[in-house]
Amino acid sequence: MTPLARRRAWNLGLRLTAAVLITLIFMFPIYWLFMISFKTAAEIYSFPPKWYPGSFNLDSYLVLFKDGDATTVGNSLVVASFSTALAMFLGFICAYSLARFSTGGNHLANWIVSQRMIPPIAVVFPIFLLYVWFGLVDTYIGVILLYTAFNLPYVIWMMRGYILDVPPALEESALVDGCTRWQVIWRVVLPMCRAGLAATAIFTFVFAWNDFIFALVLTRTEVATYTVQITHYFGGQSNFWGKISAMSVLGTLPIFVVTAFMQRYFVRGISLGAVKG
């Protein structure tokens, strides 16, 4: 080996070692969470802590399903799905208008995205007072409506960016061919930004699915989501670690699966469209 080649090999080896170490450190908490959920109660509360379960034990999960606590994951699914569908529909047509007709100019677009920045606690407090008034606390409609409103600015902002990427010439030729604007939106624009639409929908879903503070305030028992359910197992010295970890895995695994399909759009999605990746 020439000295240069040796130096390169060393360099690569060092970088690879560092990369593996860093990745291991960042994956360790997730490993620990998943691992705890497969331990028996005796293993969870053994000292010193064991770094792997003795067997692949599903007791923590079985308890969740037997007690009906697992239905909170279903609640999360319902509110996240419906609010995503609603926010995507309303947001997409609104974004089209903003992108193609510059409706309301920059002011409207800026106002919409600034809605996204309001701290949840400041919004949820008056909404709670109003929901008590209208009997919407702990109802699907109430939670879905709030998530829809919370995610709308994000959907509008992101979809506006994706629609601006579609060349207007395509739409014009469709209009000349006799399509109405409404048909153009669904037959030309929608298929053209399918990928952006899917990525935005997944993010919207994840925001609603992962939310804690809105659900904590606005749900009680009927519509409690999995994030709220997890905190029910907290209790000073006697935390139910088995239940906490199993419920966390039930809530986290689906998110890992869906986000695996959108690597390409991830950076654009988390940076509010500022970085196109």
Place this chain on the structure above:
Amino acid sequence: MKSMQQGTFAQRNFKYLLVGPAIFVLLLIGVFPLVYLLMVSFQGITMTETSTDFVGAANYKQLFEDPRLWQALLHTVIITAIALPLELVLGLAMAQLFLNPLPGRAIFIALMVLPVVVSPIVSGATWSLLFNHRFGPINQIIGWLAGKEMVLLWAINPNLVYPAIIAAEIWQWTPFMFLLLLAALGNVDRSQLEAAAIDGASWWRTFSRIVLPAIAPVMTVAILIRGLDLFRLFDIIWAITQGGPGTMTETISVFTYVKGFQQFETSYTAAVALLVVVLLSALVMLLLRRVELAR
């Protein structure tokens, strides 16, 4: 085909009909509650007082006489001031490490996405598992290093709660910085870097004169997005300390929650919430300008 001007009402106002429903929902759930909040903040509603008579600016006066509120703001600022620079520097260092070809690079990056998408309440719960003084691995590892059994009470000891919270925060959001900065570094003009290398510029000189200015807009966006998120930090604290010990780790969001939903000081909480909105609006203005710059 009818032209837009001669069409029916629906055709003429098509662009407004498209934005209408979304604006309606935003006004209903975003703006109307804030107006309502403003009204409540001038009333005197508490757990025992249900009268909705107006009491003037009493609640706003109370804002300035409430040390717990300003401490909560201070805690929020402290956590932000420590976590944000650490996330930025670590994320940038990691982005540098992963920038050039590396075996398994795609897999490493795909794994780094995972902490970002975990629900913050789950990440808080996970870290309280890790930090558990008896059944958690962190004390165990520290014990190995120290050569004796260590019982550090991470969620209770006043000296340790902040490191614990900040560790959880950094774990979850350094990958966010990493992913954004990696994308930004990948977009730096290669030819400039090569020219600098030919001229024999040192690594630091190349980095500070070419790379840093090129990624500055993305860095600004990343800092502002994370800054906003840190300002409303709630979930991780709720899972690890619930604001304790005492009120030592109460952030402004936790404080507002406790006042409104545990102590039921309705009208005072309204004033606090409005203060939060006003403080944040200033930050938002800044962010908007930057996001547009980067587009």
